[in-house]
């Protein structure tokens with residue numbers, strides 16, 4: 114199921130180490146829990162990955178499950194949340210309508226061209242009063258105000274991001290999900306370095322901004338490679354979590 118730029122079957126082996134580990138996962142889980150209404154009894158963590166965030170979504174009375182499309186990620190998650198993770202495509206959850214109190218999706222919607230289908234499916238499985246909590250505008254949070262950003266910003270097309278707020282909010286509204294105030298969390302260890310940004314650029318990570326034009330890739334790579342301190346991470350990003358409540 115390789116429908117994302119990254120192959121998560123291969124990423125699993127080094128995912129936790131390269132995505133901010135426990136500090137990032139703890140910050141994400143704490144932020145998600147701030148938005149889960151008191152009294153909620155069930156939470157499905159969509160795209161649970163290795164379960165690093167999922168296992169931190171703990172609160173008395175809240176039963177937490179995880180779902181992910183990648184076998185290798187789920188194998189790690191199964192050790193962290195035994196018996197509570199399943200392999201599933203977030204567009205087709207093996208759950209009845211109106212069966213959950215909360216659905217979270219941390220770092221999922223920016224990855225896929227079908228984010229709106231995932232929002233629709235979350236709306237289906239939420240009971241009235243249940244909430245969808247999801248990261249939005251993920252890539253736009255990176256390198257803000259840094260020298261890397263100064264090079265990339267003219268090419269960043271927020272209009273193309275599959276997790277852009279207007280798209281997700283519009284789709285949510287169309288499926289009976291009303292906006293609630295969201296929150297933010299710090300992406301510990303996620304500040305980019307020039308060298309790593311060049312690697313991502315060449316791997317096609319930002320290809321949608323300029324249709325993968327190889328001339329643009331080379332221009333940007335040369336500009337990034339000329340920056341000072343190529344291995345010094347720039348400031349950690351602050352990621353945005355949007356929240357929507359299912360109308361009755």
Ligand SMILES: C[S@@+](CC[C@H](N)C(=O)[O-])C[C@H]1O[C@@H](n2cnc3c(N)ncnc32)[C@H](O)[C@@H]1O
Pocket residue numbers: 117121132141159160161162163164165166180181182183186201202203204218219220221224225
């Ligand atoms: C960046 S990771 C995020 C993992 C976790 N939420 C975290 O914050 O550490 C993205 C995850 O989305 C999963 N994924 C991608 N497309 C999916 C889909 N259609 N349905 C379910 N999971 C999907 C990948 O397998 C991967 O584990």
